[in-house]
Amino acid sequence: MAALELWLDDYSDIYSDFDSRLYTKRRVSEDFVEELKRAFAHRDEFTTDLVLRIPVEKRDQSQEPFITESLYTFFKKRRSAYELMFNKKRAGSWLMLLAGILVMGAGSVVTFTIEHSVISQVLRVILEPGGWFFVWTGMDSLFYDLKGIKKEKKFYTDMATLHWHFRPVEK
Numbered sequence: 001m002a003a004l005e006l007w008l009d010d011y012s013d014i015y016s017d018f019d020s021r022l023y024t025k026r027r028v029s030e031d032f033v034e035e036l037k038r039a040f041a042h043r044d045e046f047t048t049d050l051v052l053r054i055p056v057e058k059r060d061q062s063q064e065p066f067i068t069e070s071l072y073t074f075f076k077k078r079r080s081a082y083e084l085m086f087n088k089k090r091a092g093s094w095l096m097l098l099a100g101i102l103v104m105g106a107g108s109v110v111t112f113t114i115e116h117s118v119i120s121q122v123l124r125v126i127l128e129p130g131g132w133f134f135v136w137t138g139m140d141s142l143f144y145d146l147k148g149i150k151k152e153k154k155f156y157t158d159m160a161t162l163h164w165h166f167r168p169v170e171k
Helices: 030-041 064-113 118-161
Strands: 002-007 047-055 163-169
Parallel strands (some): 047 163
């Protein structure tokens, strides 16, 4: 079990520069989140603790529990959002795949059971590519689109379960 350490100039490095509310209400900076992603992408060992290093003269221990709580809340909300997005996308992908199979089945029925006429040929020309489109799009979404969402969901899950600590940096 290892700890990852990040050095901050002060607490505001964690939060958006455009949000001047108290630490418990401020939005977490996307720069901070991206830096966390980069730091965790280059780790080989399992990390359970994240240590945020703050210069001694800028450290305010009375604010740290509020900051830690706001970080937990932020990452839990993001995890929930990505979980919901993942479930919706997966359900939509399966629905698209099923629709494709049904449209292709309807095309087969038209091809093999209806008398060869202009209408049956037009239906076949419409249904076959439509069915392949739905199948292809559903499979593409299942195998490729969900991968990125799953990666983000895992990152936010990991962040929501970390133990956050503040430590001083002495010059």
